[in-house]
Amino acid sequence: MADATGGITDLAWISALYALGHKAANGANPRQVQQEILEHIVRGFDAESGSIALIVQGTDDQLEIAAGTDLPRGTIGNQLPRGIGVFGHVVATGQPILVNGDAAETGLPVRTNEARNRSTHSAMCWPLRVQERTIGALAVNRAADRPRYTVTDLDQGQALTSLLALVISNHQMHVERDNRIVELQTLNATMQRMNASLEDAQNQVIQAEKLASIGQISAGVAHEINNPVAFVLSNLGSLESYAAQICELLSAYVDAERALSPLPPAFLRARTLRESKDFDFLRGDIVALLAESRDGLMRVKRIVQDLRDFSRGGADETWQMVDLHAALDSTLNIVRNEIKYKASIVKSYGELPEIECLPSRLNQVFLNLLVNAGHAIDAHGTITVSTGISGTEAWIRFSDTGCGIPSDHLNRIFEPFFTTKPVGQGTGLGLSVSYAIVRKHGGRIEVDSELGRGTRFTVLLPVRQSPDVAIEVVKAHAAAT
Template sequence: MPSQAVLRALGERVKLGILVFNGRFEVSIANKLVRELFGVDEQGAAALARNLEALLPPFALPQSRETGTWTGSLPIGERVITVHLHHHAEGGNEAFLAMFQQLEGPEDYERELQQRHAELRQAYLRLNGTQEKLLQSEKMASIGQLAAGVAHEINNPIGYVHSNLGSLQEYLRSLFTVIESYERALRAPDPKALIHEIDDIRSRLDIDFISRDLPQLMAESREGIERVTRIVRDLKDFSYSGRDESWKLVDLHAGLESTINIIWNELKYKVTLERRYSELPMIECLPSELNQVYMNLLLNAGHAIADRGNIVVSTGVDGDEVWVEFQDDGAGISADLRQRIFDPFFTTKPVGSGTGLGLSISYGIINKHHGRIDLESTVGEGSRFRVVLPIRQPK
């Protein structure tokens, strides 16, 4: 293996600035070109790593530790220098190799700019894809937490529809018995002789009750099937990934009702829900993403209520904006927590009860819609979240 003296000698011949230092920023190699770029002599080269740390963006060293490399540009005086930073760790020790290249002319600047643009675009695409995956994961996590309640909401109507079908089967058997008795009477030589038998069958099978109960039974069954259909449709709309969803004009109240329908089993045992809807215009938005916001705010309001309480959902118009408000009379949020509730992964719930992403994702969705979320809260009295949205998105 070459000695450090040999490596230094080789570094002097390289047409790039070379700086090698360890995790304590102790320099082992600083070639002539890098000393010239930073304007130091051999004695001053020992401080180059510390100077470099101050010049680099704060994420450069962590990124190089995580991925093994970082590339960027540094302005030094009136010059722009390209930096390639590489990291290696072994046996608890780490080393960094920084290579510097000065951009000389317009062609270099343009080439460097195009490269940075391509890298930024790739980073943006990765970030955008990650955000979509995070949003979808939070949706699925929310539905997972509500799975038992949704199953209960579906099982209830399915249960009485199944029971009604059993009753309907008995009713049909009785009606067919009466029909058969009428058919026998029509074929008999003396139909009047069977009238008493037919009346006895009608009384025994309680046909008068069946004729009254049958329409009600069918109406209940139809209502139950429609309820299941509505829940399944709302679940499908809510869980839609939104990757190909376009901006469209929608009725916000329809989205609110759809979301309430999904989560109602989670709230109905301790919450009295009051709707104070105003007349709203059609809003330009991404409806699936707004439904995610409604769900997060409604569930948070429900979780803030310990035993029994009220949630008021209000809507209104203010100039060229609309607002949707969720007010609860729960525990409220202290001033120090209000500063952090929109931070990713911050949660006041017990471990395992929440991801800490609900309000953070909601904030991002509303920001994408060029809106805002206003919060007013008093400890012991409750909280009020107001979502403000433009009626039309800015061009």
């Protein structure tokens, strides 16, 4: 064995090469490992310099400098012309080559811009092959003042480079496997996000269908209730008139009775019956009962009308000039039974002009905020509804004395399906739907909360809609149909 290659037969050198291979198998940085292996081989072959060129993945013969010693800055990563030079010849033929002298003298094709006046040198280049597949090439070089390499050196290096090719191939497969794992993890995360988005969208569709069904049912029930209420009110009006006439007639009989003396037996029996039945109380109470019944029926009628107004609307709803105070009163009338046992309602209305809006949509916003305020109050509290005008905006504020919202939840309360309520007690859609409705009106919702003190939601709406907002809502409605 030549002295030139004495290093590669040393057990310590072989053990160190094995350690580098193990390092590569454990997924270390590929450039760093390849450089360390190359430097180790350069030392083993007692060479001045060396380089490794690997075939670019996805190509058959396009080479790229993967590692090198004594190379100009920026050379690592450069691609070599196909089939040119020693590397190109070795990769093309799959055979090692020994060059003693100028590479141009070998008759191999070289780069046209390559200098021809380099000093005579000695070099060896081996293909890196794995299972009859060439993955690149390795070259080592000596200066002219050093002994030249021999064919024996070339043959001994061939066995060594086979091991090196296996190490590099394994490392490439390891890197490729890690890349595929990362890609699969990324794809899996993307799929999970898509599934979550699809599930959210499906839940929104289901919820929207439920709300639409409830609205249709409410409108139908309101219509069915309104008809009997209408004729009961009509009959009650007639009954009030008849009762007034009967009471007037009975009063005339009482007056006639007082003018008679002595009373005939029939009048005596009538007086006795009148006194035993407490006619004066009955006459007054009949009037009061009829008035209370009318008030009750009128309340039913208002609730039914409010329910019809609330459930009305949809793709064909048009912008209207609306009295927000009337809209608030209508919504309060609907929600009163929901919160009357937990909170007192205080109205503090300011001066408001009529607002251009989609009334049924705003009714839904007001309902959601009032119901949420009621749910936030554990024991008896107060919900204050106040209004006012600020410049070109109207504001409607809902304040409660409830439990308040934690600061880390404030940034999420308008997210779809975000809720702190137990499963089955809330969809997490109320505030997100309200936020979307207010945004469609060109407005915004502001929230201020303090734990243990309560929460304040302020809805700010433009008094008049800009043409852009109206056009966008029309487009959205058209798309929905």
